[in-house]
Amino acid sequence: MSIRLMSMxxxxxxxxxxxxxxxxxxxxxxxxxGARIWPSLDELARKTRQSRxxxxxxxxxxxxxxxxxxxxxxxxxxxxxxxxxxxxxxVAGAELPKTGVKVTPVEDSPEPGTDDTLTxxxxxxxxxxxxxxxxxxxxxxxxxxxxxxxxxxxxxDTAMSPESSGTIKNHTPLPPDGGADGFEALWAxxxxxxxxxxxxxxxxxxxxxxxxxxxxxxxxxxQRLGKRWTKDGGEFVPEFATWLRNERWRDxxxxxxxxxxxxxETRAGIDAKARELGIPAWDEAAFSLxxxxxxxxxxxxxxxxxxxxxxxxx
Numbered sequence: 355m356s357i358r359l360m361s362m363x364x365x366x367x368x369x370x371x372x373x374x375x376x377x378x379x380x381x382x383x384x385x386x387x388g389a390r391i392w393p394s395l396d397e398l399a400r401k402t403r404q405s406r407x408x409x410x411x412x413x414x415x416x417x418x419x420x421x422x423x424x425x426x427x428x429x430x431x432x433x434x435x436x437x438x439x440x441x442x443x444x445v446a447g448a449e450l451p452k453t454g455v456k457v458t459p460v461e462d463s464p465e466p467g468t469d470d471t472l473t474x475x476x477x478x479x480x481x482x483x484x485x486x487x488x489x490x491x492x493x494x495x496x497x498x499x500x501x502x503x504x505x506x507x508x509x510x511d512t513a514m515s516p517e518s519s520g521t522i523k524n525h526t527p528l529p530p531d532g533g534a535d536g537f538e539a540l541w542a543x544x545x546x547x548x549x550x551x552x553x554x555x556x557x558x559x560x561x562x563x564x565x566x567x568x569x570x571x572x573x574x575x576x577q578r579l580g581k582r583w584t585k586d587g588g589e590f591v592p593e594f595a596t597w598l599r600n601e602r603w604r605d606x607x608x609x610x611x612x613x614x615x616x617x618x619e620t621r622a623g624i625d626a627k628a629r630e631l632g633i634p635a636w637d638e639a640a641f642s643l644x645x646x647x648x649x650x651x652x653x654x655x656x657x658x659x660x661x662x663x664x665x666x667x668x
Contacts, residue, residue, distance in 0.1 A: 358386045359440065368419075368450060375402045376412045380422075380438070388440030389425075395435075413438075420450055536567045542642040543571065545578050545650050546591040553594035560598060573603035578649055579621055584657075588650035618660075624653050631659045 359381040367374050379401040383393045398409045416422035421444055426437035444450060537557045541550070562570065577583055583591045592602070617623035625635060633656060640646030647655075 355382050356384045356386045356388070359384055359388055359445070362445065366444075368421075372402060372404060372408070373412050373415065376404070376409060377416070377421075380440075384440065388442065388445045391438040391440075392426075392435045420444075536562070536564075540567065540570055540574065541594065543574055543578075543638070543649075544594050544597070545583060545588045545648045546593055549593050549595060553598065556595045556598045566603075570603045573605065575621060577602070577605065579619060579624065579653060584650040584653045587654060588648055591650065618653065618657055621649075624656055627660055628652075628656045631656065631663065633659060 360378055363374065363377045363381055367377050376398060379398050380391050380393070381388075382401070384391045395406050395409055399406045402409065404412075413422065417424060421441055423439050423441060424436060425439050428434045428436050441450070537554055540557075541547070541553070578588075578591070592600075597603075617627050628635060636649055636652040637646045638649075641648060
């Protein structure tokens with residue numbers, strides 16, 4: 355989200371109404387320099403309370419006016435979207451050129467069918483080129499109107515690049531550069547290694563910062579020592595994708611008083627108890643390579659040994 359860019363739009367955007375609302379929605383996904391805008395059409399339609407077709411038309415107008423520039427075209431795979439940026443010169447304070455290709459705005463009217471139904475535009479719509487009025491002729495389907503890939507059909511309806519025909523339920527597309535790194539380090543210490551592909555997709559969409567990755571690591575280190583995650587050899591540890599989706603790193607850490615335990619609530623306490631019982635330390639490197647037990651399993655072993663020792667003393 356760029357508050358700076360939103361302020362510019364409030365003060366200087368040349369149009370108002372629903373088009374200005376769409377510009378603000380795009381600024382909600384942009385950096386301060388106006389770059390890295392890649393929301394899906396469905397997400398923009400949801401935010402602006404408009405149909406997909408209306409959003410497509412408004413984006414085409416923004417491209418034609420030069421305020422918006424297309425940086426990358428969607429590949430067609432599920433979750434992929436076009437990437438845009440706001441004109442750098444406009445962000446720097448310059449005004450948009452007075453000439454160029456412009457699409458005459460028309461008032462939206464109720465559209466029959468669903469939001470995806472493309473109905474013809476009104477017959478009076480025209481395309482302006484400079485100071486000349488050029489009616490849209492018949493039989494011009496697929497004619498390219500500008501250099502950014504915006505195309506027009508016989509009735510002047512402006513459309514964006516085609517999207518996948520499948521329904522995309524997740525409105526959070528993957529970043530074009532693949533998201534943040536750091537997944538391997540967290541995956542190595544997470545106790546449940548089921549469904550890696552799903553977990554990695556979820557992590558890439560989240561694209562956590564370095565600070566958030568550190569918070570996740572600390573949360574995993576603490577939670578994997580808890581009674582629930584160590585019970586029955588870690589049977590109740592959720593999948594990593596589920597842990598990320600539910601933002602479980604925000605959970606309040608368990609306290610010793612809440613469980614009635616002491617040494618087994620911290621890693622330092624568990625490691626100290628293992629040394630006291632003569633149990634070799636947990637080998638994290640071997641576990642990361644799939645050659646050793648998880649830390650919850652190691653913790654359970656230490657607990658059983660401690661309980662057996664206490665029973666023997668009794």
